[in-house]
Amino acid sequence: MPVRFERLALIGIGLIGSSIARAARQAGIVGSIAVQSRRPETVATAERLGLGDDYTTDIAEAVAGADLVVACVPVGACEAVAKAMAPHLADGAIVSDVGSVKAAVIRQMEPHLPDRVHFVPAHPVAGTEHSGPEAGFAELFRNRWCILTPLPGTDPDATARLRAFWEALGSNVEAMPAEHHDMVLAITSHVPHLIAYNIVGTAAHLEEVTQSEVMKFAAGGFRDFTRIAASDPTMWRDVFLNNREAVLEMLARFNEDLTTLQRAIRWGDGDTLLELFTRTRAIRRGIIEAGQEVAAPDFGRQAMR
Amino acid sequence: MPVRFERLALIGIGLIGSSIARAARQAGIVGSIAVQSRRPETVATAERLGLGDDYTTDIAEAVAGADLVVACVPVGACEAVAKAMAPHLADGAIVSDVGSVKAAVIRQMEPHLPDRVHFVPAHPVAGTEHSGPEAGFAELFRNRWCILTPLPGTDPDATARLRAFWEALGSNVEAMPAEHHDMVLAITSHVPHLIAYNIVGTAAHLEEVTQSEVMKFAAGGFRDFTRIAASDPTMWRDVFLNNREAVLEMLARFNEDLTTLQRAIRWGDGDTLLELFTRTRAIRRGIIEAGQEVAAPDFGRQAMR
Numbered sequence: 001m002p003v004r005f006e007r008l009a010l011i012g013i014g015l016i017g018s019s020i021a022r023a024a025r026q027a028g029i030v031g032s033i034a035v036q037s038r039r040p041e042t043v044a045t046a047e048r049l050g051l052g053d054d055y056t057t058d059i060a061e062a063v064a065g066a067d068l069v070v071a072c073v074p075v076g077a078c079e080a081v082a083k084a085m086a087p088h089l090a091d092g093a094i095v096s097d098v099g100s101v102k103a104a105v106i107r108q109m110e111p112h113l114p115d116r117v118h119f120v121p122a123h124p125v126a127g128t129e130h131s132g133p134e135a136g137f138a139e140l141f142r143n144r145w146c147i148l149t150p151l152p153g154t155d156p157d158a159t160a161r162l163r164a165f166w167e168a169l170g171s172n173v174e175a176m177p178a179e180h181h182d183m184v185l186a187i188t189s190h191v192p193h194l195i196a197y198n199i200v201g202t203a204a205h206l207e208e209v210t211q212s213e214v215m216k217f218a219a220g221g222f223r224d225f226t227r228i229a230a231s232d233p234t235m236w237r238d239v240f241l242n243n244r245e246a247v248l249e250m251l252a253r254f255n256e257d258l259t260t261l262q263r264a265i266r267w268g269d270g271d272t273l274l275e276l277f278t279r280t281r282a283i284r285r286g287i288i289e290a291g292q293e294v295a296a297p298d299f300g301r302q303a304m305r
Numbered sequence: 306m307p308v309r310f311e312r313l314a315l316i317g318i319g320l321i322g323s324s325i326a327r328a329a330r331q332a333g334i335v336g337s338i339a340v341q342s343r344r345p346e347t348v349a350t351a352e353r354l355g356l357g358d359d360y361t362t363d364i365a366e367a368v369a370g371a372d373l374v375v376a377c378v379p380v381g382a383c384e385a386v387a388k389a390m391a392p393h394l395a396d397g398a399i400v401s402d403v404g405s406v407k408a409a410v411i412r413q414m415e416p417h418l419p420d421r422v423h424f425v426p427a428h429p430v431a432g433t434e435h436s437g438p439e440a441g442f443a444e445l446f447r448n449r450w451c452i453l454t455p456l457p458g459t460d461p462d463a464t465a466r467l468r469a470f471w472e473a474l475g476s477n478v479e480a481m482p483a484e485h486h487d488m489v490l491a492i493t494s495h496v497p498h499l500i501a502y503n504i505v506g507t508a509a510h511l512e513e514v515t516q517s518e519v520m521k522f523a524a525g526g527f528r529d530f531t532r533i534a535a536s537d538p539t540m541w542r543d544v545f546l547n548n549r550e551a552v553l554e555m556l557a558r559f560n561e562d563l564t565t566l567q568r569a570i571r572w573g574d575g576d577t578l579l580e581l582f583t584r585t586r587a588i589r590r591g592i593i594e595a596g597q598e599v600a601a602p603d604f605g606r607q608a609m610r
Contacts, residue, residue, distance in 0.1 A: 062561035100525070106532055125525045129589070144524050174521075183513045189525030194566060195500055196526070199587040202492070202555075202562045209489050215588070215595045216479075219449050220405075220430045220494030221501070222597045223534045226589035228526045233582035240570045240578055250507075251567055255560075257507045261499060262556055265545045273545055275540035280505040284434070284531035286520045293528045297433035299604035302444055 003164035006031040009066035011059055011081050013037045013046045014232070015127060018136030021051040023169040026138045031079070036062035037133075040118045046133045059084040068165065068206060070122075071097040071109075076238035079108035086112045093117045094158050098124055100185060100235070101118030102149040102178035103243035110151065118158030121149045123181065124171060125189070129230040137268040142170035143291055149178040186246035190239055191254055193228050194247065224299075308469035311336040314371035316364060316386050318342045318351045318388050319537070320432060321403045322377030323441030326356040328474040331443045341367035342438075351438045364389040371395060373470065375427075376402040376414075381543035384413035391417045398422045399463050403429055405490060405540070407454040407483035409547035415456065423463030428452045428486065429476060430494070435537040448596055454483040476548035492553035495544055496559055499552065503542070505534040 008030040010017045017035075031109055034256045035052035036059055037043045047055045055061050062067050063085045071081045076096060089095065090101040095117050102121050113119050126134065126144035146166040150159045163173045176184075203214045203222065214222065264272040287293045294300060315322045322340075329335045329598060341364055342348045342356035352360045353430050368374050368390045376386045394400065400422050404410040407426050415420040418424050431449035433440065451471040455464045468478045481489075508519045508527065519527065545552055569577040592598045599605055 021436075072357055094545055125522050127525075128607075130602045135602065137607070145521055147522075164315060180513075184518050184522055187508050187511060187527060188519055188522045188527040192504060192526040192530055194570075195504065195563065196529075197585050198563045198566055198583055199497060199500065199559055200588050201581050202559045204584065204588055205562075206555075206558070208485075209492055211591070213587075215488050215591045215597065216450055216494055216593045217430050217452075217489055217493045218595070218597045220432075220490060221497040222493040223589075223592050224501075224529055224533055225497055226585070226592055226598070227604065228529055229582075229585040231582075231591040233579050233586070236582050237575050237578045241573055241575055244570055244573075247570060248567065250511075251563075253511070254507045255563075257510075258500065258503045258556075258560075261503055262553065265549055265552060268546055268549075270542045270546055273542040274538050276506050277502055277534075277541050279509065280502050280531070280534040281538070283505050283509055283516070283520070284528075284535040286516070287523045287528050287531055290520045290523075292520065293522045293531070294606050294609050296609060297435045297440065299532065299606065300609050301599050301604065302433075302442070303609075304599050304601060304605050 001119050002029065003161055003168055004029050004031070005068040005165070007034060007066040007068070008032070009034040009036065009062045009069045010052070010087065011036050011062060011069065011071045012073035013042060013051060013133045014072060016124065016136045017070070018046065018049070018133040019134050019138065019140040020070060020072065022136055022138035023141060027168045029168045034062045034066060042133060048134060051133060060088040063088050063093075064090070067093050067229065069093055069095045074238040075099040075101050075105055075168040075237045075242045078105050079112070082109035082112040086114055089114065089117045091116045094162055095119050096122045096162055098122060100239050101243040102181045105180055106149070106151065118155050119151065120154055120159050120162045121178065122162060122166065123147045123149070123185070124166065127231070129227050131232040139170065141166070144171055144175050146171040147181050148173060148175045149181050150175060182246045186243060186250040190243055190247050191250045193231065193236055194240065194251065195254070196229040199225050205296065213225050252264065307334065308466055308473055309334050309336070309479060310373040310470070312339060312371040312373070313337070314339040314341065314367045315357070316341050316367060316374065316376045316390065317378035318347060318356060318438045319377060320436050320440045321429065322375070323351065323354070323438040324443065324445040325358050325375060325377065325474065327441055327443035328446060328457045332473045333472045334470065339367045339371060341582045342421055347438060356438060362365050365393040368393050369395070372398050374398055374400045379540045380404040380406050380410055380547045381545040383410050384417070387414035387417040391419055394419065394422045396421045398425050399467055401427045401467055403427060405494065405544045406548040407486045411454070411456065411483055411587045424456065425459055425464050425467045426454045426483065427471065428454070428490070429471065432536070434532050438536040446471070446473070449476055450480050451476040452486050453478060453480040454486050455480060487548050491548060491555040495548055495552050498536065498541055499545065499556065500559070501530040501534040504530050
């Protein structure tokens with residue numbers, strides 16, 4: 001039997017929230033959708049886009065009667081959202097989120113949620129560098145992974161229902177402990193974003209090279225980094241502040257390895273460089289084989305022109 | 306009057322050499338093309354692809370009678386190529402290259418070339434992560450920049466003819482001193498490649514996170530780095546060994562800035578993070594406006610599925 005929720009409440013309606021609204025509607029697995037944003041302009045945009053059935057800035061109103069509530073807000077806003085929704089949640093509702101960090105979200109939300117609801121944290125590993133309700137699209141989650149991090153006491157039936165929900169949106173679903181999620185994402189997402197933001201910042205502040213030169217000659221590699229360095233600033237600030245330990249640990253590894261390369265360059269050790277550069281090709285092939293990347297050269301940019 | 310060369314000799318026929326062959330043929334600006342590679346298999350592949358008119362493993366044979374000779378080999382092979390071609394070059398020929406490093410290429414080639422030829426070093430800032438003659442295509446240089454680094458004594462007419470050649474292949478052309486080129490490329494291309502290779506290497510060697518997890522969840526940002534970390538290993542080894550000073554200088558800036566971010570994360574300084582993350586968005590917009598990047602979200606990967 002396909003999963004069905006009578007009423008889905010989306011708290012926050014940016015790239016991820018609006019993509020959930022579109023995908024859930026397209027999949028025909030929700031009766032109605034309540035859309036909430038704290039900003040009236042965003043609520044108005046969502047209404048203009050026809051993303052839901054009811055629109056409000058009020059969290060209490062949005063969650064009333066919902067059997068699935070998904071917080072689609074920056075990680076740093078999760079505690080306030082949990083507090084605001086708690087007294088108004090329906091008995092037996094599933095409460096979830098989409099945060100890129102899981103242990104901190106659990107610490108912030110879980111203490112405030114009543115026992116009569118099921119809290120199942122989730123993280124769809126999908127996104128683009130654009131943000132806001134207009135940036136969403138129904139296919140965003142298709143063939144992407146969604147990671148659930150249920151707590152030890154979580155009702156398995158609630159976890160199964162949320163898994164079926166994400167599968168209906170097109171995702172592959174995997175469950176793992178929140179701490180492990182945070183370590184995996186530190187290396188596959190958080191540190192990559194940090195070093196992308198960092199190199200773009202470095203390039204913008206040189207005396208020897210002008211910004212105009214950086215932009216003109218960006219096709220030499222730099223432009224690949226600018227995509228993720230154009231991601232939502234508030235979301236990413238919160239990710240780093242809330243996954244500090246894992247990010248700092250992975251960053252320390254990155255720095256150790258970079259120092260080794262730096263030394264190899266300084267001393268003209270071409271073998272060390274060649275060995276690494278040969279090994280890294282295999283990883284990309286693996287990602288393409290795992291269906292998580294397009295095989296087109298240069299991301300298919302040529303074909304798009 | 307459009308530029309025309311009676312005979313183009315391509316020394317090396319990988320991604321860049323084969324793209325020049327295709328683009329020059331398409332533009333109708335060469336009489337005939339001599340294709341050389343030191344590997345007989347590569348010569349055979351080039352012949353099967355119909356990239357030129359004459360095919361050889363012998364540099365002397367390839368350059369004989371050519372009025373334009375372009376070395377399309379890794380930077381580390383430039384000296385040997387210059388030595389091998391020197392006695393056989395036609396009077397008044399233009400000799401150029403496509404290396405990603407310019408001062409070292411000049412140091413390696415210039416002393417060996419006879420006065421009766423015009424040496425005009427060049428660097429087309431274009432490429433994909435694929436290599437070999439089959440990876441080339443005629444549109445590779447279209448709307449990309451090609452940087453010429455003529456020497457102080459270079460004949461302006463030879464420089465003008467090479468400029469016209471690259472413009473006919475679809476490139477925008479700019480001239481600058483070799484040392485400045487090497488600094489600009491260190492930040493826009495060489496350091497980005499180094500840190501991409503590095504993070505992919507780091508991710509492959511963790512105990513806490515499996516390679517399978519890295520590949521599955523790569524859509525969180527990591528996969529963007531794997532593209533340039535799949536570039537030709539020999540070419541990139543030579544780039545780092547031959548642009549050591551500029552790469553180490555830019556890497557030092559990158560490291561200083563990264564240490565500042567690391568400290569901000571450790572001490573919970575969200576303002577520093579938010580300020581940088583907001584600033585970096587503008588750089589991407591600039592690159593898109595400069596026509597050096599596609600504006601499609603996620604590099605248009607969704608549209609390509």
